[in-house]
Amino acid sequence: MQLIETALFLLLAVVLSGWVARITRMPLPLVQIALGAGVVMLTGKSVDLRPEIFFLLFLPPLLFVDGWRIPKAALYRDRKVILELALGLVVFTVLGLGFFIHWMIPAMPLAVAFALSAILSPTDPIAVSAIAGRSPMPKRLMHILEGESLLNDATGLTCMRIAVIAATTGAFSLTHAVGTFAWLAVAGIAVGVVVSLSINLVKGFISRRWGEDVGGQILVSLLMPFAAYLAAEAIHASGILAAVAAGITMSFTEREGTAKAATRIRRAVVWDTVQFTANGLIFVILGEQMPSILARAAEVIKTTPQKEVWWLAVYVLAIVGVLATLRFIWVWATLRLTLFSRKKGTSERPKLRWRLVAVMSLSGVRGAITLAGILTLPFFVADGTLLPARNLAIFLAAGVIVVSLVVASVALPILLKGVEMPPEDHAYTVEDRARKAAALAAISALEQAERDAIGAGVRADEHAAVVARLMEVYRHQIELFSGADDNESVRNHQMEQLERELALLALTAQRTELVQLARKRLVDEETARKLIREIDLQEIRLV
Known part of the structure; x- marks a missing residue:
């Protein structure tokens, strides 16, 4: 009963977070973290967070829907930048930050420092989009950040797994590490593609032969990411990449348009609800874990050379600073060599503004992957002794999450004003x-x-x-x-926007009139509900 009550309180916190964020104009993730901490104070107990269950419940559906909905043309167009950030930046961060943490805190073994830096390397686009919601972020920039996060999760977790093996066994093999990474990536992607294709083929055959059940179709789509994740984990591949690959494959199979319109509309609503709930619960649970992590600060500081508690804050701020610096250097080099390189047939190189590099650097906010991953650190090494500095690593990871969210929430809205990306060709x-x-x-x-x-x-x-x-x-x-030229095309889109606004205004008036007629009992409730739904469907197509 205690678990059920806590779960209900967490869901209530997700609902309240949206209202509080709108009223206070604070970033939604920070509000959810604060409400999560409030749940602990109200219930008196925190959830016993088991990382393997956390990964299974939250990550597959979120990564699946991100892979499903991310624009594939944008993903393919900026594939070089995305791969450089998702692969190269992670390795660069693991090495640079790992050596820095070991130098700053000698009591933390190098392997543990590498494990901590590996799990700090994945970014959280959910937090970035929520923070940037108050200021318009260029779509191309957001697509790059989303594509990066879809891939760097697997890269960071793989690097962490290799570092944990080195920390617990005391042995490290570069050949074995490369082989492990290749198997996790290739096998994970292959499993996701096969699972998604197989399920869609079977589902399509049944629908054509015996008709389509809308509720069943929606339930199958909800179960698909879990099937891909569990199948990949069963062969010791990357379940995260499998979920992403399944989502991307799902988007291609959906292009055939075999599903009914009712299925697509209702499924989109269900997935919007799942995405909103899971995203909110992740940050609420993060806030719910914070009091217990902070309560162990006095014990954690005993494992460091300095015995004053405020040194923990110094460590966290130093790590955040190094993370931002490493990301700034890599982003600058990546954009300079890729998006802002001189194109064939042109004599001028596009100018790379420091504001754009700063935005992409601060967009490296850490979130749920970092928290869940750091909690998977084992308690013991191979000889049965306790893993050195485990609690310290957990504390530092939690501190980096909160500080990176606060810094981004303050700086990003300011830096986003006037930031520009290279134009998309012939959009x-x-x-x-x-x-x-x-x-x-x-x-x-x-x-x-x-x-x-x-x-x-x-x-x-x-x-x-x-x-x-x-x-x-x-x-x-x-x-x-x-239109024959760009100016006329822009005017056409402005006319289209005006037409859309006027159509939405007319639909709102129709809906209001129907509600009034139903209240006055001039129209029966069933007819009013049917007509209002038709108006809602028209509005969905316009928005």
Whole structure:
């Protein structure tokens, strides 16, 4: 009963966090951490966080939906930058920060310092997007950060696993480390792709043969990331990469459009709820663990050369500073060599602004992966003695999470004002061509339907009138998106935005009128609910 009550309090904290964040205009992750600490004070007990259960419950669905929804064109376009950040930056951070921590705290063995630096290397885009929500972040920049986080989680956890083996056994083999990393990555990705393809093939066959059950389809999508994660872990591969690969594969299989519209709409709503709840619970649980971690500060300080408690704060701030410095250096070099390199046929190199590098450096916020990963540190080494500096490593990781969130919440909204990325090539043109092609296809289908109707003996005047009204809409779209230059394309998009705003205004008025009619009992409740849902679906398409 105590566990159920605590779970309900945690869910209530997630609900309250959204309201508090809007009222106070504080970053949502910080509000959730504070409310999590409040839950401990209210219940008197903290959750016994088991890292393996934490990983299984939260990470597969979140990584799956991120891989599913992230724009694949953006992921492919900036693949070089993403891979350099997700792989190269992690290794650079592990080595640089690991040696620094061991130098700063000699009582922490080098292998443990490497394990701590490895788990501090993955970033948390959830926190970044929540913090940057108060200021517009360029979409291309956000896509790079999301792509980086999808891959660096597996890289950081793999490096940590290798460091833990070295810390517990006292042995390290570079060949074995490279082989382990290759197996974790390749096998994990392969398992995710196979699981996702297999489930979608079976699901599609059953739907075509016996019809589609909306509830069943949604439940299958919810179970898919867990299947991929568990299958990969069963063969000692990366379950995290398997969940990501399953999500990316799911997005490609969904392009066939075999699912019903009702399935897609309801599934999107369910996944939005799952994503919101899981994201919130992660930070609430982090806050719920903080009091117990801070309570052990007096014991932790005994393992360091300095015996004053305030030295712990110095260690945390120093680690945050080194993390930001290493990330700044790597980001500057990566952007300089990739996005801002001189293109063929041009004589000028795009200017790399320090503000953009600073934004990407401070966007390296640490979060749930860091907390759950550091808690997996073993208690004992191979000879049965306690692992040195384990509690100190946990404390430092928790402190870095909180400090990085606070620093980013203060600095990012300021730095994001006026930050620019290199423009995406022909972004408007590609979208316009796609809209125009879709409209032409619709007109072609309507013309064919009109010819078929005439051939079948349907009244030509009535059918032609309906077809004419529909074709007028698509002809308008063709005219709207047939611009020949960038300026006209921009104007077309401004007109589209104005049309969308006016359409939303009209839909809001319709919904308000229906609510009033239902309250006055001039329309029965069932009819009002049906009409309001139709308006809601139209609004979803517009937003």
